[in-house]
Amino acid sequence: MNAYDRQGYYFLTERTDEPALVETITPASVPYTLYPHTSSLDYFWHEQELASPALMGKQLLGETIGKDYIKIDYYLPNLSDPSITVLTSGAAKVTASSYLETFVHSGGNRQDMNYSLGSSKVVPPTNNFVYYSCASPCKSLTLTTPAERGQLEIGFWSPNGNVVSAYLDYFIITYQHHNIINAEDGNQVRMGYAHPTDTDVVKLPQVAPTVMVWDVTDPATPKQMLLSDPDDEGSRTFVPGVNSRYAQFVAFDPALTLKKISGYKEIENQNLHGMETPDLLIVTNKVFLEQANRLARLHEQVDGIQVAVVEQEQVFNEFSSGCMDAMAVRLLCKMLYDRNSNKFKNLLMFGPGTFDNRGMLGGKVDNMLINFETDNSEEEDYSFTTDDFFGLLADNAGANVASGKLHIGVGRITCRDVDEAKSDVDKLVKYIGNPDYGTWRNNLMIISDQFDQELHMFQAERVAESLEVNLGTQMNVNKVYCSLFPRAANEPVVPNQEDHRTAKEGRRYWEKMSKQGQYFASYIGHAGHAGFTKVAHMWTMEDVQKTSYEHMPIWTTACCDVARYDGPNRGVAEVMFHKPDGGGIAMLTSSRQAYATDNDVLNRAFINAMFSFKQNGSMPTLGEAYKACKLHFAGTNYNKMSFFLLGDPAIQVNYPKPFFKITSINGTELATDTVPVYPLQEVTVNAQVMTADGASINTEFTGDAYVTLYDYKAFYDTVRNQYSSTDTIPRAVFYDRTRLAEVKGRVQNGLFTGKFIVPRNTTANGRTGLIRVYAHQDGTPNMVNGQTEQVRICTFLPSQAINDEQPPVIESMFINDEATFADGHTIQPDGVLYIHATDDFAFNTQNNSVGNGVSLMLDGGNTTYLNINNYLECSEEGKTIDVAMPLAGLTEGMHTLSFNVYDVAGNKASKSISFVVTPTAQAQLTADDMMAIAGQTTSFDFTTELRSTPEVTVKVTDNNGRLVWSDTTTSFPLTWDLKDNAGNAVPAGAYRYFATFNDGSIYGGTAPQRLIVLAPAKTNK
Structure with missing residues (x-):
C-alpha cells in the first residue's frame, strides 16, 4: 500500500513520438508438458487501517481485539484445493509473553492454525516508549471441509500475564483456484505460479476468443502472452516460457466490462523541470500559497536571494505521476541540486504535517503538507518524522535515512490554518524586514534543568564556556540554571518527587531575561509536551501563552519531544514558535523522545556552526547550521532524527563581530593596567572599531553604540560530569553579573567615547567588574562588540563622587501621538506609551535596583509594569532616556499612569497622565x-x-x-x-x-x- 495516498494515478497526454506498446511474447520451440495447469495461486487479503496506538509512523493497525476473539469473513472464489496457507499479522501490548492465535471456520468446522510459539509470540515492552509488539506467523493447513466462504477467528492468548491492548494488522490466505474468468471479479482472473518452467502450459477453460493474457510479474512492463486457438471445448492455452521463482499473470476479456477508473480531471500545463535553480525552495499547500509568496518576497527584498514557491500538487504531478509521495519532493530537490549545488542551499516546507498523510483516521488533511514517516510505528527510539529525507541528495542516497548525509538546509513552518500562516509570516517580516539592532542582539540565554547529578548544568556550562571562549563571541551570556535559584518554601512539593518544589524564582528570571531580549537561547535538560524541566515546572505551557516580549530569540532545545508536529496535539516548543508576541523566531527542537548525551552533542554542533565567525570569517543561514549539526554524526544515529528545524532555514545568522576594542578607561590605557572606578564616579570609556585583520581602525564604521558596566561575578559551585569517564574536567559555575549602568552613544569613523556614572549601590567591594561595548553600523546589518575585565569596582570614595542635587526632568509623556494627546484623552484598550526625560548627570538604569530605579504604575499601583526597563533607552552619556512601550488590554474607563525615575544620585522625578479607554470592537x-x-x-x-x-x-x-x-x-x-x-x-x-x-x-x-x-x-x- 502507498503510505502517502489512497489512490494511484496515471497521466494521459498527447505526444508526437511513438507510443509504448505491450510486447507480445512468442514462446521458444521446446517440448511442452502434456498436462496443462488448469488452476493457479490466488490470495485473499484483509486489512483495515483504523488505529495508530502511538500516533506515529506509517503503519496503521486494524480491528481492536478484546478479550473475545474477533471473527472476519473471507472469500476464496473457485477454490480448487483444500490446502491453504494463512499469514496472520497482529500487534499487542502485553505484560508477559503472549501468543497470536488463529482459527479457520470452514464448512461448519473450526480448525486451529497451530502457529509455532516462536513465530506467534509478542513480548512485553522493554520501556515506556515501546507501544506494542508484532507477530506475523504463517502456516499451511488442509481444510477438512473446504468451502469458498468462511471466517478467521483471531486473538491473543497470554498464559502468564495480561493483554493490555491488541489489534489485527492484516491477514492473507493463499489458495489454489480454477482459472475461470468471472463477471463478479471484473471479468478477469489472477494466476500465480511458483517455480514455473519453460515447458509448462496453462489452460483457460471455455473462454471467449477475445480473451487476452498478460504477464504482470513486473507490473511496470507487462507482456502479452500468445494464446493458442480454441479447442473443441473453447479452451485456450499459453506457455509462460520462463524458469523463475515466481510468475504472475492476469487473464481478461477486453470485450466485456472491466474495472474502471474512479475519476479524472484535467491538469493545467506546468513545467517545474524548466524552473531556474533558486537559493531557497518553498514547498507549500495551495491553502498557504499567498503567505508563502509573501515570505518569498520578503527574502528577495531584504536578502537579495532567489526564491521559488511551488505547490505540492504540482510537485506530485511532475515527479510522482500525480500521486502524493514524499519521494516526489526529494526528486525535485535532487534535480535542482544537481543543476547548481552551489546555489540551491535551503528548503522550507511551509505547512503542517501529520503521521497519517492519507487521513485514514479521520483527521483533516486538506491543509496538510507531506512529511516523511518511518515504517516503524511501535518503538519511539526508531520511529521518527523528518524533512531531512528531502535533503539527502547524493546519488543512490536515502536507503537509510538515519545515516544519510544532508546536502541542503531544511526547515518547516507548521502553520495549521491561513490566519496562523499570516501571523507566522508577519513575525518574520518584523524580524527580517526591520531588525532592531539594540543591545538584545548581544545577549545569549542558556537554561538548564536540575537532576541527573547536575549533568544538565554541566552541559549548559560547557555550552556557555564554548560561546565565551572557544567561539569568542564576547556576547553577554545569561544563565538560567534551575539549581541557581531557591525554591519558595510555601510552594507545594511536587507529587512523587524528593522534596523538589516549583522553581518560581527561576521562572521569574527566565521571564525577565526573555523580556530583556535575547538573540539566542538554549534549553538543556528534561522536557515534555506541557513544559520544560522535569519536576520544577520552570517554564510551562501556561507561561509560554501568557508571556509576551518584543525580541524573538533563535532557540535550541536539547531535550525530549516538545514539538511533535505530526501528532494531534502541539507541544510547548511549537506553541512558542507560533506565538505572535513571544516564544522564538526559529527552533532546533525535538519531535520525539531523545537522550541527553547525543542531545548535547547535536546542540553543541549546531551552536558551533551558528557561531562560527571566529573560525571561518562568515555567518551561515540557519539551514546551513542545521545541515552542519546533522553532518556532525558519522554512521547511523537515530537520536539526531528526533530533531528538526522549526522555522525558516533562510534566516541569516547575524550577531556582533568581536572587532570593538576598548582602549582606555578614564584615560588609562588597558594594555597593562586594571583601572579602579568608584560609586558615583563619572567614567569615560574609549574604544575603536577595528578592521577584520585587527591591524587598523575601520574608519568607515559610524553608528549607534552602547557601553555597559557590570558588577563582579559571584561563585556558585563546581560541577562535574558523573556519567563520563573521559569528560572529567570540572567546571566552575558563577551567577550572572548585575548590570550597573548602560548608556547609548555614537561611533564616528571607527572611534567611540562613552561616559557613564557608576551607581551608588554595588556589591563588588574592590573586585573585578566587566565593561562591554556594542555598536551597529548605520544602514547595514553589521554589528561589533568588545569587552574587558580590566576594571576594578572599588568602595565608595567621596572625593571621586559627583555632586548632584538636581532631579531629572520628564519632558514628555503621551500615548500614541504627541501632537493630539492631552490629559483626559480617549484611547483604545491597546496603545503605545512614549516618555522622554533628561538629567544633568545620568539616570539610574541598574537592572537590580531596589526602590530608586524606573517604575510605571497604573491607577496608583493596581498594575505595575515591571518590564518597563526593557523598553527604555538611555543616551547622551546617560543624561536622556526614551521609552516606547506597548500597552495592551486596558480596561474601559478612566485611568491614570504614573511614571517615576531616579538619577544615579537618588534624585527623583515623577509624572502622571490621565486618559479614558473606550469600548473595544468599534x-x-x-x-x-x-x-x-x-x-x-x-x-x-x-x-x-x-x-x-x-x-x-x-x-x-x-x-x-x-x-x-x-x-x-x-x-x-x-x-x-x-x-x-x-x-x-x-x-x-x-x-x-x-x-x-x-x-x-x-x-x-x-x-x-x-x-x-x-x-x-x-x-x-
Missing part, C-alpha cells in the same frame, strides 16, 4: 500588508460596527511617536504613497498606524499596528 484599521516596499504604495481599509462610516483620521507615527503622515477621509480604501506630510519619501524602517474617528455621537480610535517599510530589493546573488 472599528478596525488594517493595511493591505504589514510589509511595504519603498517607492511603492500601501493602502488602508477601515471597518466599523457603526451604522455609517464616520469621518476617519489615519495617522502614521515613527518609533518615537512623532507624526509622519496623516489624512482624513470618509472613503476607503485609502492609499498612502509612503511619503511624509512634507512630501518626502519615508526611510525604510518600522512605523505604527492607527485611526481616530467621530460620527457626531461616538468618538473612538483603533489600536496601533505595525507597518514595515522595506528598502528596494538587493541585487540577486
